Amino acid sequence: MPFPFSYFRKRNCLYSLLFILAACSVPAKFIKEESSLINIVANDSNKEDVSVKQLIEPYKEDLEKEMNEVLIISETIFEKSQPEGSLGNLVADIVFEKGNERYRPDDFRYADFCLLNNGGLRVSLPKGEIIKGKVFELMPFENEIVVVTLSGEKISELIQYIKEVGGQPVSGLQIKSMSQPNAQALIKGVPFDKNKNYKVITSDYLATGGDKMEFFKNAIKVETTGYKIRDAIIDYFTNENQKGNSLKPHPGGRLTNDQ
Numbered sequence: 001m002p003f004p005f006s007y008f009r010k011r012n013c014l015y016s017l018l019f020i021l022a023a024c025s026v027p028a029k030f031i032k033e034e035s036s037l038i039n040i041v042a043n044d045s046n047k048e049d050v051s052v053k054q055l056i057e058p059y060k061e062d063l064e065k066e067m068n069e070v071l072i073i074s075e076t077i078f079e080k081s082q083p084e085g086s087l088g089n090l091v092a093d094i095v096f097e098k099g100n101e102r103y104r105p106d107d108f109r110y111a112d113f114c115l116l117n118n119g120g121l122r123v124s125l126p127k128g129e130i131i132k133g134k135v136f137e138l139m140p141f142e143n144e145i146v147v148v149t150l151s152g153e154k155i156s157e158l159i160q161y162i163k164e165v166g167g168q169p170v171s172g173l174q175i176k177s178m179s180q181p182n183a184q185a186l187i188k189g190v191p192f193d194k195n196k197n198y199k200v201i202t203s204d205y206l207a208t209g210g211d212k213m214e215f216f217k218n219a220i221k222v223e224t225t226g227y228k229i230r231d232a233i234i235d236y237f238t239n240e241n242q243k244g245n246s247l248k249p250h251p252g253g254r255l256t257n258d259q
Helices: 005-009 012-024 050-067 086-102 132-138 152-165 214-218 229-242
Strands: 028-034 037-042 070-074 113-115 128-131 144-150 173-176 184-187 198-203 221-228
Touching: 050 132, 070 229, 086 113, 086 144, 086 198, 086 221, 086 229, 113 173, 128 132, 132 229, 144 152, 144 214, 144 229, 152 173, 152 198, 152 214, 221 229
Parallel strands: 113 198
Antiparallel strands: 028 037, 070 128, 144 198, 144 221, 173 184
């Protein structure tokens, strides 16, 4: 299973050795590049430098062992869908919960809800054992959790955006009858108030307007947590497993098209 370069950057020695191996082997050929995952295959007609390969092998074994660590057992398959899906609900809830745990607000007011994007979730999660490597496949990017304060006007644009794109992963936010002009939005169970400011947990990528989320560009405030989304997912799975819990679907009904 290929691993993200982001992970190799954290293992400087292995990162360097992999490039040494690529340099010592006569023309290595890049056969696939997708997001941050890159597979490298050497030409079968060329002999690898055995001494370099032996030098790399212990690091490779350690990496494979870590990536094959079972984090938790899932009772079902988690997949993306619209207006909402089991995978999006799960990850949004994790980021909302773990993000607020790391957030240290000066005003002692925590985030009101979470908004992510389906495009950032790269694979489904299987039923059964979920290994650490699968979380790297799910979230291969280095995106961090941030808290963005928006005016009521910008929250209105955020709600309209979710309706127009047909849904995105959310937690703490509910939009009923999305297909209707007068769709009702609830934030933590309370009707949205356009005269209030709200704090939104999201990724640093989306906070800069990624995935056409232009409303984030006019933020009142952006606060960083220094906590990667991928790490939040791994921590959540690990903690739940230590409690003796398996992974179950999180409640739905967040975004509905009911009349």
